[in-house]
Amino acid sequence: MATILSLDKLLALLSESAGEDESIDYTGDILDTEFEALGYDSLAMFNTVNRVERDYGISVGDDIVANAKTPRLLLAEINERLRAVG
16 A cells, blocks of 8 residues: 555644744645645745655655645645655
8 A cells, every 4th residue: 555645744744844833723624725825935845845755765846846835736746656656
């Protein structure tokens, strides 16, 4: 069975990379909320994706990080790569 990255794990990695904005409710339905609105800038995104690449042994291109503006989009890209190697 292939490893799948969950929203909770992605948020934990983001938090480790950049912290959390205490004014944002991360427990709600945030799959389609843009990372910028969640308080994460491009540096936080690149750091998080680098961690995913290292921890899971996959490659996620910089263009994916730049274009995947929401958790749903980023998770879809990451999980597609995880399924391909799983």
